[in-house]
Amino acid sequence: MSGPTERVAIVGGGAAGAVAAIHLLREPRARGALEIDLIDRTGSFGAGVAYRTADPLHLLNVPAVRMGAVAGRPEHFHEWLADRGEPVAEEAFLPRGLFAAYIRDLLVRAERESDARLRRRRGEVTAIVAHHGAAAAPLELTLADGERIEADRVVLALGPLEAGDPIPVPxxxxxxxxxxxxxxxxxxxxxxxxxxxxxxxxxxxxxxxxxxxxxxxxxxxxxxxxxxxxxxxxRHRRTLTNLRRFHLPTETGRLEPIVAAIFAQICRVSRQGDDWRDVIDSMRPVTPALWKALDLEERRRFLAEHHRLWDVHRFxxxxxxxxxxxxxxxxxxxxxxxxxxxxxxxxxxxxxxxxxxxxxxxxxxxxxxxxxxCSGAGTDLRRQAPPVLAGLLAAGAARADELGLGLDVSPGGALLAADGTPSERLFAVGALRKGVEWEAIGITEIRDHSGAVARQIVAAGERAALPEPTALHAAATASEWEAA
Ligand SMILES: Cc1cc2nc3c(=O)[nH]c(=O)nc-3n(C[C@H](O)[C@H](O)[C@H](O)COP(=O)(O)OP(=O)(O)OC[C@H]3O[C@@H](n4cnc5c(N)ncnc54)[C@H](O)[C@@H]3O)c2cc1C
CATH class of the missing domain: 3.50.50.60 (FAD/NAD(P)-binding domain)
Structure with missing residues (x-):
């Protein structure tokens, strides 16, 4: 990336925010012209809610060989352990605290090996003001203590919505x-x-x-x-699941044919000595496409009737x-x-x-x-939006997804404004994308989404560094006049 320095603020320093920062720092074209503010209200960076536990009984729920945090490299965590002289079996389920150490180490290394600058800031972002129509004006982030930060792009990595208490509590x-x-x-x-x-x-x-x-x-x-x-x-099986593609009929936009295909595949793999876990895990790469292919009413029906059953088999x-x-x-x-x-x-x-x-x-x-x-995360953005999102929604700089589970985003993770225009400046990784992608909160998706967002940010920065098209047009017109 050449031209003026690009300032990126990442709001949320849990695993998703840290992985997004790692990908920005590792973006080859970004070096030398990038400043990143990684902002978290707890002041902890890289562990977040899931991985900050020190209890050795709290294990990852994904085998080591699938927990890599680098886009396109699921085995990276497993390799990292071997490089440290702590090799483990591919199918090992390791303590979550160890994964936090891995993310933090990746972040420190990416920082060391990049010319870009990373600042870790403690604070809660309460507002982001996007100036409509002023394409080159920076975004302004306000923190709870009144401090203001300017950024050219913002990545929202806030984690799940807070649900509050499941019943009134005296x-x-x-x-x-x-x-x-x-x-x-x-x-x-x-x-x-x-x-x-x-x-x-x-x-x-x-x-x-x-x-x-x-x-x-x-x-x-x-x-x-x-x-x-x-x-x-x-429970997970002790051995790795065998991932095998199978056909899922999405043409009708309805649930029944898909559910029938899943059951048929379970019967098929069972006859071959495998089990339902292979089928559920094999669906993961295609689940977002499957989710998007369902009619809105069918997605609602899934949430009402099948969600819990899906969750206990999937997680x-x-x-x-x-x-x-x-x-x-x-x-x-x-x-x-x-x-x-x-x-x-x-x-x-x-x-x-x-x-x-x-x-x-x-x-x-x-x-x-x-x-x-332990009743889980919020599922209604319209009622449970934290101040930073409420402001963006009210200003029309963001909109809820159709189900209201999170934010509406483009396939690359850019926030969609109220009129559906993808933002060049606002992006999201993690739970806020659940309504659009369904699979969005696991490390598998966080690493790939972070890689894509980092690439988009660098590309948008490059586009912004070019002279304004209108200025070019004006210059061309002026020289035409002069020539005439
Ligand atoms: C207990 C548990 C175990 C899990 N185990 C696994 C697993 O083994 N494998 C797997 O793939 N996935 C697992 N997950 C899924 C998990 O959600 C993701 O892997 C990942 O931890 C999500 O990270 P996150 O950064 O999106 O969210 P979080 O960890 O919630 O981090 C969000 C951060 O943003 C900060 N924040 C929020 N709002 C603001 C604001 N306005 N300003 C500043 N900071 C803000 C919060 O303080 C928080 O630190 C697990 C989840 C949980 C809850």
Whole structure:
């Protein structure tokens, strides 16, 4: 990239923001003319919510050989471990904290090997002002403390939307710490191992992590995990899945033929000695195309009727995690139930939980020492937009995707303005793209999306460095006049 310095701000310093920074720094054409601000409100860069855990029981849910963070190189993490003298089996499920070390090392190396400049800044971006019509004017980012930063391009890597509490929670329970809104906050589970009974809201992978942490000691609490469906993630196989392409009929835009094709393929691979995991994993590269081919109403129906079932097959427990979890279930230490929580009520130092079992007329109730929210991310951008996105939406510089799960983006990750025009300046990686791509939050997609966004940013910078077409046109017209 030649010409004036290009300033890029990346908002969010979790895995997605860090991987986006790594790709920008590694972009060969970008060197020497790029300044990057990587901004995170927690001041932690590279680990984010998923990988900052130091608990060795918290394992990656993807085999090592598929967790590479460099676009087009899924095996890069596995190679990195071997280069450090710590070779592991390709199919190993490693501690998540180790993956954070990998991302941080990649970032430091990319920084060292690039002429571009990277600044890590702690702060929450609350607004981004995009000046309409002023193509060359910089974007202005405002931080919560009032500081302002200018940038030519911005990558939004905010992670998932915050969902808030799944039910109204009395202030007293929040203040006393008896209700834990976010188990991933530093120190959130510090006292919980002294409890006798804990109720976890949600039965997905976060619940599994929390339950294993609480049950690590012999004298820890009993855990009751509840969700409306009571479904728990399935387990990974100990060997790598065999990825094989198969035909998925997308022409009709309807779900039924696709579901039928998936079941037929499961039967086929089962007869050949493989299993459903091969089919689910084989779909991953084509899932975004499949998702986009579905009619809007069919995508809505998938969310309403199939989402949970899909998630428990798609987001699976590492084998060692599943072994441990199932052993605790067998001993009665962990119980999973299909129940809806109706309300919470302080009860001395404890909490009384009112529950409704599907089909039951009367409410049930239990008393526990603590309630921990693992109910997952927000799914409604229109209601749950953080200030920085609310401002962009209100200004028409961004729009929600059709389902409102996140932002509408071009195939390359540029935000679409209210009128559908792809931005040359605003991009997104990670969970904000889920509504458009469906597969957007795993490292597989984050690495490839980051590579594409980095290339687009460099190309846009090159275009901006060219003389304005209107100026060229004016110059040509003037010389024509002079010649005449
Ligand atoms: C517990 C867990 C385990 C997982 N395990 C795996 C796995 O094994 N393999 C896999 O591929 N995927 C896994 N995932 C998926 C995971 O979502 C991604 O791999 C990745 O961690 C997502 O990173 P992110 O940067 O998008 O989000 P986050 O980690 O949430 O990071 C977003 C960051 O942005 C910051 N931020 C948000 N808003 C602002 C703002 N306005 N200003 C400044 N900073 C802001 C936040 O503070 C946060 O630090 C897991 C997810 C979870 C939750």
């Amino acid at each position: 202030a007293e329970l929040k203040a006393s710490g008896v209700y834990v809104a976010d188990p991933w906050e530093a120190g959130a589970l510090e006292d919980a191992h002294r409890d006798r009974q804990v109720l976890v809201v949600g039965t997905g992978l976060s619940m599994v992590d929390v339950a294993l942490t609480l049950c690590a000691g012999e004298n820890g609490p009993r855990v009751r995990a509840v969700s409306r469906h009571g479904l728990v993630p399935r 699976r427990m590492a084998p060692a995690v599943a072994d441990r979890f199932e052993a605790h279930q067998a001993s009665g230490r962990i119980v999973v139930e299909a129940n809806s929580i109706v309300s919470l009520e302080p009860h001395g130092a404890r909490v009384r939980v009112f529950l409704r079992t599907p089909g039951a007329h009367d409410l049930g109730q239990v008393e526990v020492d603590r309630v921990i929210n």
